[in-house]
Amino acid sequence: MASFKSHPVFASLLLILGLVAAGEGYLIYNRYAAFRDAVASLDNTHAALDDIAKADPVPSEANQKLVADDFKAATTALEAMRRQLTGKGDELIAGMPDDPTKVSFAIDLMIENMAKRFKSVVLDPEHPELRVKLKDDERFGFTAYYKTGPAKPLIPDVFRQLKVSEYLLGLLADAKPEEFVALKRERARSKTDRAERQTAVEEALKNGETVPDDDISDDEDLFAIDPYGTSRVGGFVDAYAIKISFNGVTSTLQNFLNSIAESEYPLVTKAVETEIVIPDDQADNDDTKAADKAKVPKPITKFTVTVEYLELVPDKTGTVTTSVDPKSNP
Numbered sequence: 001m002a003s004f005k006s007h008p009v010f011a012s013l014l015l016i017l018g019l020v021a022a023g024e025g026y027l028i029y030n031r032y033a034a035f036r037d038a039v040a041s042l043d044n045t046h047a048a049l050d051d052i053a054k055a056d057p058v059p060s061e062a063n064q065k066l067v068a069d070d071f072k073a074a075t076t077a078l079e080a081m082r083r084q085l086t087g088k089g090d091e092l093i094a095g096m097p098d099d100p101t102k103v104s105f106a107i108d109l110m111i112e113n114m115a116k117r118f119k120s121v122v123l124d125p126e127h128p129e130l131r132v133k134l135k136d137d138e139r140f141g142f143t144a145y146y147k148t149g150p151a152k153p154l155i156p157d158v159f160r161q162l163k164v165s166e167y168l169l170g171l172l173a174d175a176k177p178e179e180f181v182a183l184k185r186e187r188a189r190s191k192t193d194r195a196e197r198q199t200a201v202e203e204a205l206k207n208g209e210t211v212p213d214d215d216i217s218d219d220e221d222l223f224a225i226d227p228y229g230t231s232r233v234g235g236f237v238d239a240y241a242i243k244i245s246f247n248g249v250t251s252t253l254q255n256f257l258n259s260i261a262e263s264e265y266p267l268v269t270k271a272v273e274t275e276i277v278i279p280d281d282q283a284d285n286d287d288t289k290a291a292d293k294a295k296v297p298k299p300i301t302k303f304t305v306t307v308e309y310l311e312l313v314p315d316k317t318g319t320v321t322t323s324v325d326p327k328s329n330p
Contacts (some may be wrong), residue, residue, distance in 0.1 A: 029215035092167060092265050092309075098160045100149030103159060106148045110166045114140055117173045118180055133247075141165060141183035141221045141242075153190035160240050161185045164309040167265065168242055175255040177246035181302060184223040184243040187216060198234045201227045229270055231308050239308040241270070246303055247277070253303045260307060271306040 028283070059067070097103055117136060123130040139146055142162065150158040165183055182250040189197060197214075204211045205227060216222035232239045246252070253272070260267050276299045 040081075050070070051113075056067075092159050093163050096156065098152070098155065100152060100155065102149075103155055104145060104147065104149030106159070107142045107149070107162060110162060111138070111140055111142065111146060114166065114169050114173070117170065121173055121176055123176055123178065132173070132177060138180065139221070140169060141185050143221055144219055147284045150188060154188040156190035156191065157194070157240070159243065162190065164240060164307075165242055165262075168244060168260070168267075168307060171263075172244060172246060172256055172257040174259065175248075175252045177248040177252050177256075178300070179247040181245035181247060182221075183245075184221055185217075186225060186241050187214060187222050194238075195234075198232060202234050220292065225270070225306065225308075231268055231270070231310055236313055238311045238313050239268075240311075241306060241308045243304060243306045245305075247300045248303065249301065256303075256305065266310040268310060269305060270308050271304075273300040273304040275304070276300070277302050 096107065115134060118132040119135050121132045122128050123132065142158075142165075145158060165185065169183070197212075200212050203209075211227050214224040216224055223241075223243050230241065231237060232237055257269060257272070260269055280298060
């Protein structure tokens with residue numbers, strides 16, 4: 001008190017400064033406490049957001065119905081596309097044998113039946129003697145197998161080729177060509193070789209490289225389809241190509257192509273080629289009389305039609321999957 005009385009101004013200043021210091025200390029503590037609470041709140045918010053992100057939210061009944069409706073529509077569309085692609089292809093290749101001898105018998109029977117069918121076609125009702133020209137030893141593209149049959153691994157390929165060829169030859173006979181020239185098919189392969197060949201072709205096309213040659217020089221009944229023109233898609237769609245050549249008029253070609261397009265089987269016309277040929281009996285040679293040489297030869301049109309039979313590639317279980325469980329978790 002003595003100091004306050006002897007130095008009242010100085011003592012008052014000290015008191016005021018002490019009160020100010022105490023107030024500042026309180027304010028500092030109060031702000032620190034607020035900051036600490038804000039940090040804790042932010043951490044809690046982040047934790048809550050993480051929990052929400054990790055949670056598996058349950059959709060509402062309305063959303064579940066929308067998803068189910070969309071799935072049903074997609075499945076229906078997929079099944080429709082599958083039916084359009086496969087048609088009745090399973091029926092065409094039904095009854096596939098597992099023995100080479102049985103395949104050989106089937107080939108012999110096809111050759112015999114097709115020869116009779118073509119020879120029975122009358123080209124002109126007013127001239128019943130005019131029939132489809134056909135070689136006496138015609139094998140319809142199966143010279144290599146009509147006696148012994150294919151090796152077991154090749155049976156699936158050869159049997160498909162046989163049934164598709166038989167069906168196409170029937171359509172051609174109904175179209176009444178003037179002459180059957182040839183049927184060519186692709187090289188038959190085992191399931192493994194077929195997949196490896198397709199992989200090699202697709203890799204070459206993808207990388208802009210030359211497609212590996214498919215050597216067919218050992219069999220005149222074989223041909224190799226242009227890899228750019230095939231319907232094959234590795235792992236999804238397989239195709240078996242048949243090439244048929246015949247002589248005739250434009251209406252014959254039109255009828256043949258129309259019957260392929262209207263077929264219930266999954267057949268696709270890939271190419272049509274035309275060539276004007278002169279019959280051997282009208283070709284110019286040294287023995288031809290001068291009067292005959294003056295005649296204009298009657299040209300004949302040779303048509304070559306390439307057709308593919310399509311199949312959906314089955315999955316590892318051997319089935320073609322067209323639908324899945326919408327409740328399944330992939």
